[in-house]
Amino acid sequence: MEDKKVILSVKDLVVKFRLRGKILTAIREASLDLYEGESLAIVGESGSGKSVFTKTFMGLLDANGWVDSGSIMFEGQDLAKFKSEKDWLKIRGKNIAMVFQDPMTSLNPLKTIGKQVQEAVELHQGLRKQEAKEAVIEILKDVGISESERRYKQYPYEFSGGMRQRVVIAIAIACKPKILICDEPTTALDVTIQAQILNLLKRLKDKYNLTTIYITHDLGVVANVADRIAVMYAGDIIEIGTCEEVFYNPQHRYTWALLSSLPQLGIKGKPLHSIKGTPPNLFYDIKGDAFAPRNPKALKIDFIKKPPYFSVSPTHKAKTWLLDPRAPKAEPPESIAALRKQWRMIKND
Amino acid sequence: MLRYSLKRLAQSMVTLFIIITVVFLLLRLMPEEGYFGQAYEKLDEAQREAILTSMGLRDPIHIQLLKFYKSILSGDLGTSMIYRPKVPIAEILRAKIPYSLYFGLTAVLISLVAGVSLGIIMAKSKSKIWDKLGTGYIVFINAVPAAVYYLFIQLYVTDILKLPILFKPDNPSSWILPAISMSLGGTASYAMWMRRYMVDELNKDYVRLAKAKGLKSKAIMVRHVFRNAFVPMAQYLPSTLLYTISGSIYIESLYSIPGMGGLLVDVIQRQDNTVVQALVLIYSSIGIIGLFLGDILMALFDPRINLQKKGGAR
Numbered sequence: 001m002e003d004k005k006v007i008l009s010v011k012d013l014v015v016k017f018r019l020r021g022k023i024l025t026a027i028r029e030a031s032l033d034l035y036e037g038e039s040l041a042i043v044g045e046s047g048s049g050k051s052v053f054t055k056t057f058m059g060l061l062d063a064n065g066w067v068d069s070g071s072i073m074f075e076g077q078d079l080a081k082f083k084s085e086k087d088w089l090k091i092r093g094k095n096i097a098m099v100f101q102d103p104m105t106s107l108n109p110l111k112t113i114g115k116q117v118q119e120a121v122e123l124h125q126g127l128r129k130q131e132a133k134e135a136v137i138e139i140l141k142d143v144g145i146s147e148s149e150r151r152y153k154q155y156p157y158e159f160s161g162g163m164r165q166r167v168v169i170a171i172a173i174a175c176k177p178k179i180l181i182c183d184e185p186t187t188a189l190d191v192t193i194q195a196q197i198l199n200l201l202k203r204l205k206d207k208y209n210l211t212t213i214y215i216t217h218d219l220g221v222v223a224n225v226a227d228r229i230a231v232m233y234a235g236d237i238i239e240i241g242t243c244e245e246v247f248y249n250p251q252h253r254y255t256w257a258l259l260s261s262l263p264q265l266g267i268k269g270k271p272l273h274s275i276k277g278t279p280p281n282l283f284y285d286i287k288g289d290a291f292a293p294r295n296p297k298a299l300k301i302d303f304i305k306k307p308p309y310f311s312v313s314p315t316h317k318a319k320t321w322l323l324d325p326r327a328p329k330a331e332p333p334e335s336i337a338a339l340r341k342q343w344r345m346i347k348n349d
Numbered sequence: 350m351l352r353y354s355l356k357r358l359a360q361s362m363v364t365l366f367i368i369i370t371v372v373f374l375l376l377r378l379m380p381e382e383g384y385f386g387q388a389y390e391k392l393d394e395a396q397r398e399a400i401l402t403s404m405g406l407r408d409p410i411h412i413q414l415l416k417f418y419k420s421i422l423s424g425d426l427g428t429s430m431i432y433r434p435k436v437p438i439a440e441i442l443r444a445k446i447p448y449s450l451y452f453g454l455t456a457v458l459i460s461l462v463a464g465v466s467l468g469i470i471m472a473k474s475k476s477k478i479w480d481k482l483g484t485g486y487i488v489f490i491n492a493v494p495a496a497v498y499y500l501f502i503q504l505y506v507t508d509i510l511k512l513p514i515l516f517k518p519d520n521p522s523s524w525i526l527p528a529i530s531m532s533l534g535g536t537a538s539y540a541m542w543m544r545r546y547m548v549d550e551l552n553k554d555y556v557r558l559a560k561a562k563g564l565k566s567k568a569i570m571v572r573h574v575f576r577n578a579f580v581p582m583a584q585y586l587p588s589t590l591l592y593t594i595s596g597s598i599y600i601e602s603l604y605s606i607p608g609m610g611g612l613l614v615d616v617i618q619r620q621d622n623t624v625v626q627a628l629v630l631i632y633s634s635i636g637i638i639g640l641f642l643g644d645i646l647m648a649l650f651d652p653r654i655n656l657q658k659k660g661g662a663r
Contacts, residue, residue: 058561060557060560060561085565085566089563089565092560092561092562092563093561093562093563094563097561097562098558098561100554100557100558100561102554105553105554105555106554106555106557106558107555107558108555108559108573108577109555109577109651109653110576110577110580110650110651110652111572111573119559119562119564119572120562120563123562123563123564124563155652155653157652157653168558171558171562172561175562175563
């Protein structure tokens with residue numbers, strides 16, 4: 001991973017929203033380096049800021065939100081400084097494209113599938129009329145829509161959910177982007193369709209050499225598609241590492257809690273672990289480690305000072321005081337300890 | 350589409366038949382004094398009988414009804430009985446309809462263009478100054494009785510702009526204010542619905558996707574949002590256009606325009622049965638045709654609407 005080129009670099013990003021006269025901080029100094037060609041998954045519970053974080057890369061924040069500070073470097077430009085629509089039009093689609101969560105509502109109900117994909121083709125590939133139409137039919141085939149000539153003329157209501165998501169993906173691909181952001185691409189779909197869509201995304205990523213970001217709270221999806229995982233909590237990335245590192249050797253107490261809540265990791269006969277309390281209220285300033293109030297074993301310093309990143313390996317780092325050499329030795333819960341044992345076995349092999 | 354249209358047409362004919370029959374019968378239940386108006390006192394019993402007989406009102410009811418059907422089927426609306434005795438109804442209407450139609454259509458056109466544009470501007474600047482001004486206008490128009498601002502316009506605006514107070518067919522400047530006054534209400538309601546549907550559409554996911562695709566917001570508005578927002582309004586457009594034929598009672602009496610406004614009320618009061626029947630026939634046909642055209646227009650705009658299958662889109 002080290003030798004790979006950084007394609008998008010986010011530094012200390014702060015995003016705020018004005019809501020009913022009050023100001024809410026949705027992203028709190030989050031940083032992220034995205035490497036070219038990789039597949040990164042951002043996980044976290046609802047409201048942790050996963051979607052908002054990636055929306056800032058495309059200038060798609062709602063009207064009441066703004067980037068307060070920090071930078072988003074992409075090809076020598078700081079996207080955080082973009083203000084006008086004209087600036088964003090250079091990025092949207094062409095460089096960064098997005099697949100949204102709900103395919104049932106993501107398409108314009110009054111336009112044919114073909115025309116909606118064609119818009120992207122005409123905009124970003126500079127093709128016109130017949131040429132563009134042929135390109136669209138080719139792309140539709142590519143995303144697994146059979147009889148694409150006939151399907152070209154059909155309307156969204158004639159498609160099932162899974163097929164519509166393929167169309168949404170086709171629109172994203174038609175833009176020929178460098179980075180593809182998939183915002184919970186399978187959440188709204190049937191379980192049987194989910195796997196098909198994930199396989200499709202994986203295949204397209206290889207074919208078009210895309211860099212992909214998956215936003216999800218489904219850790220099953222993560223294991224399936226991602227090279228690296230970023231765990232988000234209360235608007236910050238608190239742990240990031242390769243899939244194996246985060247799954248088998250998690251460092252942050254929140255990551256422990258998150259993984260312990262997985263039904264697959266539950267211990268038979270014992271109640272399933274659940275994280276007590278609620279995520280912090282983002283209207284207030286958060287002091288120290290955002291997870292501390294929900295963490296029964298929080299250290300004193302967790303309430304006072306925000307932890308910096310501590311490196312576990314060149315590719316794995318976490319924001320937790322537990323990794324400070326002065327911290328007391330903390331024993332992870334049973335299920336996490338079991339994972340670590342497996343991790344050591346893998347490493348020794 | 351053709352089969353649907355034919356089926357719809359047959360249904361409409363039945364509806365129309367029922368309407369005119371019921372109205373015809375109801376009219377025969379009116380008190381007989383009504384046919385004479387002020388003259389009732391001056392006439393003796395025999396004279397009254399003679400008049401009623403001459404008007405055909407002494408025939409058995411089924412004979413009257415059959416006569417009525419026959420004349421309608423042959424395209425004859427009959428002659429007026431009291432309003433303008435012995436004058437063919439078609440002639441009365443022919444003189445009046447053009448005025449109402451002219452003012453009505455102009456007003457609908459103005460309110461459609463002004464209302465839809467205002468609605469779009471309001472939706473685009475939601476919660477900002479234009480939206481607030483527009484809302485102010487809509488609230489004003491809906492809260493204040495139309496007669497009030499019609500009167501104010503006639504009294505003061507004619508003065509300020511040096512326009513004539515009354516309508517004269519050969520003076521084009523006297524056509525302006527009635528048409529504008531008439532369009533104010535329509536403008537407000539088109540603006541209100543357009544804004545509402547636009548805001549609804551702008552918050553939909555497909556707009557976000559169009560944005561993420563890299564489309565300019567202008568293109569998103571024109572190619573995606575507008576059409577979706579306009580569909581629910583399209584349905585009522587044909588009826589609105591057709592109903593302009595009935596004219597506006599207020600405006601026409603205010604500016605003394607010799608149009609259709611008030612004619613129906615007038616002839617009902619004077620119990621001119623044949624004219625009432627003719628007007629009911631015309632208005633109900635218009636209503637039925639308007640609804641039908643509205644359905645067709647909706648189907649043209651929105652592919653999800655399938656007029657032939659019950660249940661429509663999945």
